[in-house]
Amino acid sequence: MTQPQPSSPGGGASGGVQPTSGTGRPLARRLQARFFRVANVPMRTVLGLPFPTPLGRRLMLARIVGRKTGRVYRQPLSYVRDGDALLTPGGGKWKLNLRDDQPVTLRLRGRDVTARPEVVRDPDEIARLFALMAEQNPAVLRFAGIRDDEGRPDPDKLATAVRYGFTIVRWHLNPGP
Numbered sequence: 001m002t003q004p005q006p007s008s009p010g011g012g013a014s015g016g017v018q019p020t021s022g023t024g025r026p027l028a029r030r031l032q033a034r035f036f037r038v039a040n041v042p043m044r045t046v047l048g049l050p051f052p053t054p055l056g057r058r059l060m061l062a063r064i065v066g067r068k069t070g071r072v073y074r075q076p077l078s079y080v081r082d083g084d085a086l087l088t089p090g091g092g093k094w095k096l097n098l099r100d101d102q103p104v105t106l107r108l109r110g111r112d113v114t115a116r117p118e119v120v121r122d123p124d125e126i127a128r129l130f131a132l133m134a135e136q137n138p139a140v141l142r143f144a145g146i147r148d149d150e151g152r153p154d155p156d157k158l159a160t161a162v163r164y165g166f167t168i169v170r171w172h173l174n175p176g177p
Helices: 027-047 093-097 123-136 139-144 155-163
Strands: 003-006 017-020 059-065 072-078 080-082 085-090 104-108 111-120 167-173
Touching: 027 059, 027 072, 059 093, 072 085, 072 093, 072 139, 080 123, 085 123, 085 139, 111 123, 123 139, 123 155, 123 167
Parallel strands: none
Antiparallel strands: 003 017, 059 072, 059 104, 080 085, 085 167, 104 111, 111 167
């Protein structure tokens, strides 16, 4: 039986109270996760091509090695530029496999580059970076579910998401050869 509960981090695209199941995850988040499981299959193919594509302007493909299994995951991620770094919202479990000392290969605009991930956990810095990301790519607000009724970043929803583990990953690109 489902019952209404306060929404969890990000609260989904509609925010507010949503029906949940035994998992405790709001319906909107469960549906979004299911959608991305299907959509990420062709996204991996398109983002993995050896030339730039229109999707590559805001999406990249990260090659992340599982910290326990050693399995290689190819994770499509949205990004925005911040000087010499890239910023990615870290709302999924994929970020748990990142280590500061382990560079990650990113397929960025058709080219492989390596980058050192920095998982930002400071709530004030997350708020600052999230606002910067939303300014450059408003779709971040919709997908993260951290927006108010007018479509702006919602500080209360962001604070809740951070309490539940939402982070920002700052990718420090390694200089080319």
